[in-house]
Amino acid sequence: MAFVMDGLDAEQYDRTYDDRDLLRRIVAYFRPKRGLMALVAFGITAQALMQAAMPVIISAGLDRIVTDRSTAIVVALVTAVAVTGVLGWVFNFIQRWYTARVVGDVVLDLREDAFAAVLERDMSFYDENPSGKVVSRVTSDTEDFATVVTLTLNVVSQVLMVGLVTALLFTRNVTLALMVMGVVPVVVALALGFRRIARDTTRHQQRSLARVNATLQETMGGISVAKNFRQEQTIYDEFRPINAQNYRVTLKQGFVFASIFPALFAVAGLATVMLVQVGGGRALDGDISAGDWYLFLQSVALFWMPLTSIASFWSQFQQGLSASERVFALIDAEPAVRQHDTRPVERLDGRIELRDVSFGYTADHLVLRDFDLTIEAGETVALVGHTGAGKSTIGRLLMRFYEFQGGQVLVDGIDLRTVDLAGYRHQLGVVPQTPFLFSGTVADNIRYPRPDASDDDVRAAAGQVARGDWIAALPDGLDTEVGEHGSALSMGQRQLVALARLLLQDPSIVILDEATASVDPLTEAQISEGLDVVLAGRTSIVIAHRLSTIEHADRIIVMRSGAIVEEGTHAELLASGGAYCDVYNTYFRHQSPDYQPGSGFVEVRAT
Numbered sequence: 001m002a003f004v005m006d007g008l009d010a011e012q013y014d015r016t017y018d019d020r021d022l023l024r025r026i027v028a029y030f031r032p033k034r035g036l037m038a039l040v041a042f043g044i045t046a047q048a049l050m051q052a053a054m055p056v057i058i059s060a061g062l063d064r065i066v067t068d069r070s071t072a073i074v075v076a077l078v079t080a081v082a083v084t085g086v087l088g089w090v091f092n093f094i095q096r097w098y099t100a101r102v103v104g105d106v107v108l109d110l111r112e113d114a115f116a117a118v119l120e121r122d123m124s125f126y127d128e129n130p131s132g133k134v135v136s137r138v139t140s141d142t143e144d145f146a147t148v149v150t151l152t153l154n155v156v157s158q159v160l161m162v163g164l165v166t167a168l169l170f171t172r173n174v175t176l177a178l179m180v181m182g183v184v185p186v187v188v189a190l191a192l193g194f195r196r197i198a199r200d201t202t203r204h205q206q207r208s209l210a211r212v213n214a215t216l217q218e219t220m221g222g223i224s225v226a227k228n229f230r231q232e233q234t235i236y237d238e239f240r241p242i243n244a245q246n247y248r249v250t251l252k253q254g255f256v257f258a259s260i261f262p263a264l265f266a267v268a269g270l271a272t273v274m275l276v277q278v279g280g281g282r283a284l285d286g287d288i289s290a291g292d293w294y295l296f297l298q299s300v301a302l303f304w305m306p307l308t309s310i311a312s313f314w315s316q317f318q319q320g321l322s323a324s325e326r327v328f329a330l331i332d333a334e335p336a337v338r339q340h341d342t343r344p345v346e347r348l349d350g351r352i353e354l355r356d357v358s359f360g361y362t363a364d365h366l367v368l369r370d371f372d373l374t375i376e377a378g379e380t381v382a383l384v385g386h387t388g389a390g391k392s393t394i395g396r397l398l399m400r401f402y403e404f405q406g407g408q409v410l411v412d413g414i415d416l417r418t419v420d421l422a423g424y425r426h427q428l429g430v431v432p433q434t435p436f437l438f439s440g441t442v443a444d445n446i447r448y449p450r451p452d453a454s455d456d457d458v459r460a461a462a463g464q465v466a467r468g469d470w471i472a473a474l475p476d477g478l479d480t481e482v483g484e485h486g487s488a489l490s491m492g493q494r495q496l497v498a499l500a501r502l503l504l505q506d507p508s509i510v511i512l513d514e515a516t517a518s519v520d521p522l523t524e525a526q527i528s529e530g531l532d533v534v535l536a537g538r539t540s541i542v543i544a545h546r547l548s549t550i551e552h553a554d555r556i557i558v559m560r561s562g563a564i565v566e567e568g569t570h571a572e573l574l575a576s577g578g579a580y581c582d583v584y585n586t587y588f589r590h591q592s593p594d595y596q597p598g599s600g601f602v603e604v605r606a607t
């Protein structure tokens with residue numbers, strides 16, 4: 001299917017399926033809909049028969065009227081035409097309705113599978129693939145595929161009809177039948193020419209629309225910054241030419257589409273003129289009947305319609321096949337994180353050991369090299385170091401979001417690659433720097449890890465964080481709607497909700513990326529108090545940004561370029577005058593209550 005991918009940007013996980021594989025995958029989705037497909041097939045055949053029958057009935061009627069001018073013949077003809085027309089409509093309805101049902105069902109299944117695959121993918125997948133592109137695979141690619149199926153079924157119906165008409169024409173008059181066939185290459189050549197122009201203009205149109213979308217998306221994303229700098233007019237001025245370009249390209253596309261059909265009509269018209277001329281002469285000579293003459297004239301119209309459909313929609317057909325290939329590639333993408341076993345995980349003590357771990361986000365750049373770290377059950381370890389030192393990476397490996405290239409990660413002595421990940425992650429409480437809240441109430445968000453928790457459980461968890469003082473500041477208490485991504489709450493409040501959520505989850509290990517954004521002193525105090533409760537009795541790894549956290553940590557690990565350069569308690573490390581003092585001077589010194597600008601430096605003697 002390589003030709004299908006022409007001009008499309010491929011992602012790393014994209015793969016090319018050979019035609020047979022692709023067809024097998026597509027058929028697998030249709031197999032369960034056999035009953036509906038049978039109805040579609042019946043609709044297609046019956047409709048084609050009715051369409052082909054119409055000119056035959058009229059032609060036969062004409063022949064009869066020439067010899068027998070009775071009203072009964074006219075009545076019979078009218079009745080036959082009406083019945084054929086109505087039946088044609090009924091069969092057309094059956095075909096279209098059941099096609100819509102089959103296609104709808106298949107898209108439903110395909111989208112569910114694609115979405116399940118999206119949920120299954122590791123975090124490394126999301127690093128490599130922008131979410132917008134993944135979204136388009138689940139939505140528009142499945143939709144494109146549906147269009148192709150509908151299109152194919154329509155074309156099948158038309159081809160069947162053409163086949164019937166052709167057979168009929170040859171039985172009536174071979175010369176005239178061959179003349180009708182002569183139109184075929186002309187129509188095909190025209191339609192193929194059109195396909196090329198149409199594909200180019202369509203591609204331009206899609207690209208220009210993507211530009212419009214990208215501009216809009218960026219504007220929405222950075223709207224607060226834009227407003228802050230009063231850049232509305234600039235953004236508007238930038239948008240206008242992009243929008244105008246889309247207008248021009250769309251007009252061009254409209255022009256191309258508007259020209260092709262009249263051109264094809266003209267060819268059919270010329271062919272009709274030819275048949276009127278030749279067929280009329282034959283009819284006058286008595287070689288063929290008037291009815292046959294009519295039949296041949298009608299057949300030209302019946303002929304060119306499916307041919308143009310097949311030829312002009314070929315690019316859409318390719319687009320749909322390529323879309324299905326892309327959806328299957330998403331479904332089949334190989335997971336980077338591989339579990340060798342799924343040992344059930346009960347309550348953990350929380351002893352963590354990283355042994356000779358080597359890891360890089362990309363194969364050519366290792367972030368951790370032969371990294372060793374042991375954290376005892378119940379210990380609170382603060383990771384500190386300059387940005388990019390690898391602190392968050394350790395958290396991500398423990399969450400098993402990424403596959404490490406070498407070494408071992410053990411939890412309670414069990415290799416992390418052999419545990420049931422769902423059970424393990426339930427024992428792992430994670431608080432990111434900016435906690436993500438889902439739309440709903442504060443209570444809904446706290447209940448997230450344990451949907452079966454009662455209102456009392458939720459209230460108790462919220463009450464344990466800073467004695468619940470923060471709830472009073474929420475307009476509707478725990479029933480306050482948090483808005484999109486928690487936008488109705490302050491940053492500090494979101495963190496407090498995240499802590500309450502963690503308490504309800506009751507994990508044995510906590511990985512906390514402390515927020516760097518400063519909050520007001522009251523909320524800061526509430527968060528500190530909340531943290532004390534949340535971390536108590538659990539193994540905690542804190543990517544520390546607060547002085548109070550490092551002061552209270554059992555052990556501070558100082559990292560630089562993916563390696564541990566120093567470890568100890570706050571007091572020990574300050575006294576040593578090593579790398580920690582440098583980090584302290586940069587990040588923590590100014591958080592001291594007696595901080596005066598330019599003061600509080602500790603001496604760095606050796607790094």
Ligand SMILES: Nc1ncnc2c1ncn2[C@@H]1O[C@H](COP(=O)(O)OP(=O)(O)OP(=O)(O)O)[C@@H](O)[C@H]1O
Binds near residue numbers: 361362367385
């Ligand atoms: N998703 C990623 N893809 C590729 N490289 C990454 C990715 N995340 C981090 N890195 C790289 O890995 C290294 C360690 O990053 P990490 O996020 O662990 O540092 P950090 O110490 O937590 O820094 P910060 O305090 O700024 O979060 C950095 O060089 C960073 O550029």
